[in-house]
Amino acid sequence: MSLTARHLEAVGIPTVVVASARDIVEECGVARFLFVDFPLGNPCGKPYDITMQSAIVGQALDLLEQAWQPRTTVQSPFVWNADDDTWRTRFMRVDDTNRAELAAMGEARRRKQAESRNRS
Numbered sequence: 001m002s003l004t005a006r007h008l009e010a011v012g013i014p015t016v017v018v019a020s021a022r023d024i025v026e027e028c029g030v031a032r033f034l035f036v037d038f039p040l041g042n043p044c045g046k047p048y049d050i051t052m053q054s055a056i057v058g059q060a061l062d063l064l065e066q067a068w069q070p071r072t073t074v075q076s077p078f079v080w081n082a083d084d085d086t087w088r089t090r091f092m093r094v095d096d097t098n099r100a101e102l103a104a105m106g107e108a109r110r111r112k113q114a115e116s117r118n119r120s
Contacts, residue, residue, distance in 0.1 A: 002028035016060045018043045022073070032067045034060045036076045045078065054080060 002025050005015040009031045016032040019025045020043050025033050036043045036056060045052035056076055063074050081084075094102060 003029050005030045014064055016064045018056065018060050020081070026071075026073060029071055031070055031072070032063050033071075033073045034063050034076060035073055038077065038078075038080050042080075 001019070002017055005017050006028065007014050014032075015030065016026055016034060017030045018034045018036060020036055020038050020040050022033075022035045022037075025035070034056070036045075038045075043056075045056050056078065059076055061072070063072065
């Protein structure tokens with residue numbers, strides 16, 4: 001997404017990248033970046049939290065309008081869970097406590113994909 005944003009900017013189309021992978025997006029050098037410190041895959045807010053999602057989109061539009069210099073990064077003030085920040089240590093963790101469950105979920109997903117391909 002970052003490289004696409006850079007290309008669009010180069011041809012005169014303003015962009016804002018809303019993302020959670022700060023190091024990667026900043027390294028790519030996008031013009032405007034709204035950093036949301038959430039688990040990957042959730043840059044526009046928690047699922048079903050329309051108020052939060054609307055606010056984050058509003059912040060992105062404000063950044064588009066008000067960015068003061070190239071490569072501007074603004075951090076959204078929202079937190080994933082104000083009472084418990086342990087998602088950081090659990091997010092995408094694979095260890096002996098969940099390895100079998102994750103393997104079973106992966107096998108079920110592959111089986112479902114194969115069934116879907118066979119129906120086509």
